[in-house]
Amino acid sequence: MNAHDLLDIDAQLSDEERAIRDTVRDYVRSELAPHVSAWYEQGTVPIEIARGLGKLGVLGMHLEGYGCSGTTATAYGVACRELEAIDSGLRSLVSVQGSLAMFAIHRWGAEEQRELWLPRMAAGDAIGCFGLTESDAGSDPGSMRSTAKRDGTDWVLNGSKMWITNGTLADVAVIWAQTDEGIRGFAVPTDTAGFTANEIPRKLSLRASITAELVLDNVRVPAEAAFPDARGLKGPLSCLNEARYGILWGVVGAARSCLEEALSYTLERQQFGKPLAAFQLTQRKLADMTIAVNNASLVAVQLGRLKDAGTITPVQVSYGKLANVRSALEVARTARGMLGAAGITLDHSVMRHMSNLETVSTYEGTEEMHSLSIGAELTGIPSFR
Known part of the structure; x- marks a missing residue:
């Protein structure tokens, strides 16, 4: 039984969604994971990976037409999860391309703009x-x-x-x-x-x-x-909601990766004549991390179904972004500690994920702003100003 899917949540996915999961997971593990630590250390990412992601079909995959796959929102979320299981930066590239830039042109652009940009962006030929x-x-x-x-x-x-x-x-x-x-x-x-x-x-x-x-x-x-119909903040905020949706899925992948590494490390690392995983305090941490990852996954799947049904609201996206990033950060921090000194090196992924999630917590709406969005929904009293 997989600790990251103790509740068998992926069984709720359709056959097509599971096939997309497996395809993206296999690709990112073989083509991107071997290089991501070096890219992180160098502070860069090669533009060439965009074409590979375009061939994979994940750029704007949830959009219809213009070379886009037109998948379910849930399938897009699953792809974000598998990308961020390798690194948040990879998911960010795909999110900004598909859910911000491409979505903005698709939703708010003129037909000429869509035809000019979207096919090339879907292929990764234009960023x-x-x-x-x-x-x-x-x-x-x-x-x-x-x-x-x-x-x-x-x-x-x-x-x-x-x-x-x-x-x-x-x-x-x-x-x-x-x-x-x-x-x-x-x-x-x-x-x-x-x-x-x-x-x-x-x-x-x-x-x-x-x-x-x-x-x-x-x-x-x-x-x-100029986009012909967008006036006011409605245009950009609609794009941000798309990106936030991908984030609330993506961070489940980062948390899953940290849980898997902590479990593997504590099963192998010997102290006082037995594996670290044999100690009660370690098992308590592993149990708490497993609950956090599975709960975040449940939130993501539920919001995916709401989005596919066309009933999702911005405050529900705020709930998912706030709750799942918070959970992923706690899992990453706990995993970092469980690896001890080894956890601070790029030989392991936990501190890279932990550091990345600090940025993910801030962008596309800070924790404070999403908390206030939920508060306004509950009370009917906006408190932003």
């Missing part, structure tokens, strides 16, 4: 990034300072965006900016004059992922670059 967050506008995106002003039939964009995954790799940036009509979105080719992406150095977390600052200095784009 996208999502420019919403600014250095002074994180949890409060409505206070963004980036602007887009009309000049004849063109738009001219100015401002900067911060903490942008895939920023220096991207061929197209989805940029949200203040206009006279409210916040609007734009699909901006990154080779446009005045567009600059600067990689953010010295990260201590999510190192097998590229993070950048985007600078927009009189970036001129034609009218066709």
